[in-house]
């Protein structure tokens with residue numbers, strides 16, 4: 001093993017020579033020496049939005065809800081059906097129109113408390129996709145007195161785009177509540193001085209809401225019955241939003257029911273939450289851990305860039321069921337690969353950090369609608385976004401840290417499955433030299449699972465795997 005380093009270096013040099021010689025490599029970025037686009041920072045709010053766009057349904061979890069109450073003697077109700085909540089008929093109709101048959105785990109516990117009289121304050125934390133938005137939308141609509149034409153419920157969201165997403169849920173669940181109106185307090189919405197808002201539901205970003213409430217004085221916060229602070233973890237991550245939220249909070253009446261939702265559980269989120277929400281019920285639903293247990297993992301030996309590309313093209317042709325996502329280390333490699341596959345007549349989507357938010361949404365929406373069966377991307381955008389329908393993950397480049405060692409956490413995020421998927425997945429890793437082989441070994445050791453070699457020239461074998 002003493003000569004391993006030397007041998008590896010020699011092979012690297014040989015590989016470099018081979019790479020120079022292959023024609024397809026004109027623009028291909030070999031990863032290690034290039035700045036990965038990981039240095040770019042995609043705001044959390046953008047990621048949250050992408051996650052919502054790509055989501056196809058509820059995330060189910062096997063974990064149990066954890067509840068903390070200020071008064072441990074006060075009963076905690078939980079329901080197994082929407083009927084048991086005694087919702088107003090028009091709201092129940094809206095819930096059914098959404099296709100919801102039964103409350104999600106977080107809704108089972110949150111809704112009875114949110115709808116109780118006298119109103120209770122709540123801090124609820126559960127991962128994205130577990131039904132938090134629907135829970136507070138049902139609570140907001142339930143508290144509105146439709147015949148009274150003034151703002152009664154206020155929901156703060158970190159960005160315009162996220163606010164619009166909430167508005168869509170309010171409109172859908174509230175579609176039969178024809179007397180309830182919504183007003184967005186977000187960038188681009190204007191009101192003239194002297195106007196008084198009459199809509200009962202206000203959904204906005206902290207800056208605009210504060211402006212409307214204090215400078216323009218068109219938004220009267222003094223009669224608010226419900227205050228929802230959504231995506232609290234993103235609020236505190238974004239400069240200024242936390243302070244603005246606290247200032248708005250101070251303008252609300254003491255009687256206002258306060259609720260705060262967050263997808264993460266960090267200490268700073270909790271501190272913010274507890275300073276905003278007095279005497280709360282705190283409910284937490286632990287994140288379902290990702291695991292490689294149900295994933296079949298393989299690697300393909302690709303001694304040259306040409307063979308690496310050939311393997312990808314082969315895999316592309318054999319994906320007959322489901323969709324695939326291909327991870328590259330840099331944006332440059334991802335773009336190059338997408339271009340080359342497209343030129344060769346394959347249809348692929350490309351998602352990289354350089355795209356504008358709208359463009360990223362468009363790419364993900366096309367993928368969700370299965371307009372393309374393959375999505376090529378980098379860590380930057382795809383990390384932390386669960387793309388449920390993906391059955392095959394290809395690591396065109398294995399994830400490495402700054403020192404070139406295996407980044408096992410990222411590997412797990414890319415290929416790992418949580419409880420919701422049920423079915424098993426398939427991961428194929430491209431190994432293009434001794435360095436990559438070493439990284440693969442580190443990954444094997446870390447997870448204690450062997451990654452078998454796959455022969456992509458044996459098309460039938462690949463086909464069989466993707467069909468299983």
Ligand SMILES: Nc1ncnc2c1ncn2[C@@H]1O[C@H](COP(=O)(O)OP(=O)(O)OP(=O)(O)O)[C@@H](O)[C@H]1O
Nearest residue numbers: 057058100101102103104128129130131132133134
């Ligand atoms: N009771 C339910 N039954 C079936 N589907 C549901 C139910 N509640 C919510 N959903 C659906 O599940 C998906 C996730 O729900 P929702 O957006 O409320 O989750 P969330 O926890 O608010 O996620 P995020 O943190 O990303 O905002 C949505 O498509 C939603 O329509």
